[in-house]
Amino acid sequence: MSSFSKIFNELVKGLSCFPGVGRRSAERMVFYILKMQPDQIKELAKKMEEIHNYIKPCKICNNFSTKDVCSICSSDKREKDIICVVEEPKDIMAIEKTSRYNGLYYCLLGSISPMEGIGGEDLNLRKLISRIEQGGVKEIVISTDPDHDGELTAQFVVQKLSKYNIKIYRIAIGIPLGAQIEYIDSATLGKAFLERKAVA
Ligand SMILES: [Zn+2]
Secondary structure (H helix, E strand, O other), X not given: OOOHHHHHHHHHHHHOOOOOOOHHHHHHHHHHHXXXXXXXXXXXXXXXXXXXXXXXXXXXXXXXXXOOOOOOOOOOOOOOOEEEEEOOHHHHHHHHHHOOOOOEEEEOXXXXXXXXXXXXXXXXXXXXXXXXXXXXXXXXXXXXXXXHHHHHHHHHHHHHXXXXXXXXXXXXXXXXXXXXXXXXXXXXXXXXXXXOEEOO
């Protein structure tokens, strides 16, 4: 058996890989774990394994799902002729919280990033384009982050979709430039949806 400090440090190192968790926070988490009941820990570990094993991308929109098609794409209560384009599944969660949008989504699973050498051609637009080509889509609302990479991504998506007979909107970001969709409060994000502007 390894020593306490070895196990402690390995767990601190493991937890430090989470976004926003530095070494000190990771240490506090480990001390907290030591105080938890064994059942609580087992349940937590089980949930972490479950989310990894059973969650997969929706084959239509790339949102997280336990089934081939996510609950939003398969709902008969959503407007099917409007698609909101986002960078990541967490942006879908943020937009859903606003209750200001009732259409469908398409998740790019990334954005253009010159710093990381990711260009427009690296974005996966194929499934979105085939949905548009199948007909029935009237409106696209581009909701990429209002930062440099998000704006480049929005411009690229507009360029790729402008030849189709659809309306293309960008959410009206009166929100501080450089913000990320997931951190914008629901009221502001909801307003940005209501006041979306036509870009093509
Ligand atoms: Zn879906």
